[in-house]
Amino acid sequence: MSNSSINELFAHSSLLELPKKHILTSSFQNDKNFYFIEKGIARSYCVINDKELTSWFSTEGDIVFSTNNFYGNQQGYEYEVVQLLENTVLYAVPIKDLEKLYQTNIEIANWSRILHQEAFIMNEKRLISRLYKSAEERYIELLQTRPDLFQRVNLGYIASFLGISQVTLCHLRNKIK
Numbered sequence: 001m002s003n004s005s006i007n008e009l010f011a012h013s014s015l016l017e018l019p020k021k022h023i024l025t026s027s028f029q030n031d032k033n034f035y036f037i038e039k040g041i042a043r044s045y046c047v048i049n050d051k052e053l054t055s056w057f058s059t060e061g062d063i064v065f066s067t068n069n070f071y072g073n074q075q076g077y078e079y080e081v082v083q084l085l086e087n088t089v090l091y092a093v094p095i096k097d098l099e100k101l102y103q104t105n106i107e108i109a110n111w112s113r114i115l116h117q118e119a120f121i122m123n124e125k126r127l128i129s130r131l132y133k134s135a136e137e138r139y140i141e142l143l144q145t146r147p148d149l150f151q152r153v154n155l156g157y158i159a160s161f162l163g164i165s166q167v168t169l170c171h172l173r174n175k176i177k
Helices: 003-010 095-104 106-132 135-145 155-162 166-175
Strands: 014-018 023-025 033-039 042-048 051-058 063-065 080-084 088-094
Touching (some): 088 095, 095 106, 135 155, 135 166
Antiparallel strands (some): 023 080, 042 051, 042 080
8 A cells, every 4th residue: 555545544543552351342342443453462252152262363463353343243243352462552443434445545445355355365274274184284384374373372272273172282282392
């Protein structure tokens, strides 16, 4: 994006500094913001049968938002929670402002389209990985693509993200040192 489009986007933002463990969005909030992480890390998760299932990690330079709120409050998808895992600095842009910018700035609209395409592709790759790769292959892939997570994130959250138990993660970590 050009500097003028970036400036236009950030003109609609508010700077937030929030503490570790802060719940950014949850099923109990009707959060209407789109966030850019400047510093820190967040995880998205759902609670199913009293168990937290981590679906995503977002770090510096990433965006984070409630999928359900962004796409119009779909029934049956109210379980998503976004939690900050470190003290975090982020910019909040109201979704309604972002939608207006899509109408007036083609660069911002295209940037958003590309972000959503990339997220869709990553989710599809992750689904395929979950279906066809072993726990060890998934662990190695995450270790190679996101080694920073292992320094910054609770191993229980990483195990949940990989779809394995903490015991299995411990065995894999000892095996692949």
